[in-house]
Amino acid sequence: MKPLILIFSPLTEAHRAQIAEQYQVLYAPNASSVEAQLAAAQPEVRAVLTNGPIGVQPQAIDAMPKLELICTLGVGYEKVAIEYARSRGIALANGAGTNSDCVADHAMAILLAAVRNVVQYDAAVRNGVWRDRIPWSPNVSGRRLGLLGLGDIGMKIARRAQAFDIEVGYHSRSPRTDVAYGYYSSAQALAHWCDFLVVATPGGAQTRHMVDAAVLDALGPQGFVVNISRGSVVDTAALGQALLENRIAGAALDVYESEPNPPAELVGLPNVVLTPHIAGWSPEAVQNSVNQFLRNAEGHFAGRGPVSPIVGSAAG
Template identity: 60%
Template sequence: MKPTLLILTQVATHHRDAIAERFEILYAPDAEGRAAQIATQGERIRAVLTIGSTGLTAAEIDAMPALELVCALGAGFENIAVAHARARGIAVANGAGTNDSCVADHAFALLLATVRAVPQLDAATRAGTWRTALPLRPNVSGKRLGIVGLGTIGRRIARRGEGFDLEIGYHNRKPREDAGYRYFDSIGALAAWADYLVIATPGGAGTRHLVDASVLAALGPAGFLVNIARGSVVDTEALASALRAGKLGGAGLDVYESEPAPPVVLFDCPNVVLTPHVAGWSPEAITASVTQFLENARRHFAGEGLLTPVD
């Protein structure tokens, strides 16, 4: 008999078909369906597939007495009650490593689009404006790239930065012995040094508004911010104020505090490039994430160690 799996995030039909070969699926990618499935089927559920932003609460875990495995489809797990799950003896895994390259690619797409003002130049071209009527945009190459969070994604961003002849610096809770980049013990010091500040740190209470008005002031009017991590890391109101006052050169954001609602407060700000939390989404990345979930599930139900357990 197949174990029952509750899926709390959108999964394409062909991927659900692959998952259904191993599980009886309860599909609830919206809040109403989620509550209904847990209320009526909670006793049968042995595994949950979710994502970091959607999460899984302690109360929901307690409503599923047979639950033994929780997996995040992506790398993030900030809204999963991990400690509570562990106290119940429930295994927790994530999709670490499956979309790192895709996210790093998107981070540089946002950086290039923002620094070189690609959306504005596209609009000007469509309006018939020639280059002589437009301000010059700076080089991306030959500058300083500061990375907040030198994990697997941060390191891939750094490698791409090297390809643009950028000097790399980073801020972590502690320096990495295996990294040859310059370490800064505070995000403010990193921002003051950098021309570009890319946010690649986990979300959650510990990093909420890590990028605040003081960090944006340190980055300065010639500086650019890119966030492909979690919207909560950046103080949106402070960012809007800095952009409107000309105290920041520009920002490229894939994540927002308001998501899935768009960051309306930024709509009238100059030089902002916005995408709807798609940095980790590509056919290759999603397929890899589903494949890794299936391997973690296979290992768990076979009594083997997980491939990517959440620390």
């Protein structure tokens, strides 16, 4: 009999059908609450496919005594009960690398939109306003970009930035020995150095509000913040206040603390670009992620182990 897979992450019908060719499928999209996960759980479930923001809770794990594999569709796993699952002997894997090109593309797209004021320029043209009646926007090229996090996504953003003749620096838990980018010992030091602060670090308790009022003040009135990571990394209230008081120049966010609801502190501000946590979503990226899940599941059930196991203890 095919192993039973419980899917918490939203997927298209075509992708569910692809998984169903090899496995029995239970589908409970957006089951982010404990109650919803418990309602979907069944004793025969052997694997769960979820994502970072939804995760899987200990109570749901307990409701599935045959559970032996938890996978996340993307790289993040901040709401997966990692240590609890390990204590139960459950294998863990993620979709590392499957959507990093898509996320890096989107990071540059919203950075360009924010710095070059693309959204307001578009609105101006539609309202019959020509260029001599609106402020000019600064160059993107020739500036400094600071990356909070230099994993796979951060590296790809860095390479794209260099194509714009942008100097790259970074902050992470420890410096890398395989790159020539400048390393800064704190988020605040990096923000003081750069013009564009791009958040590409994992979410979770360890990185919550890493970008706070002090970091924003270090970035300064000509600086821009871009977040394609997790909304929890940026203090939304502090960001709204900094933008309102022109203590930074602008922001471009694909993620925010209030999602899926829009961030009330930011929606009325003209110097903010917002997208709906879609940086990692494209036909190619999601297909890559589904394919990776199938490789992880096949490796696990064949006894070889997942192809992209989670090795950390927490997504922070």
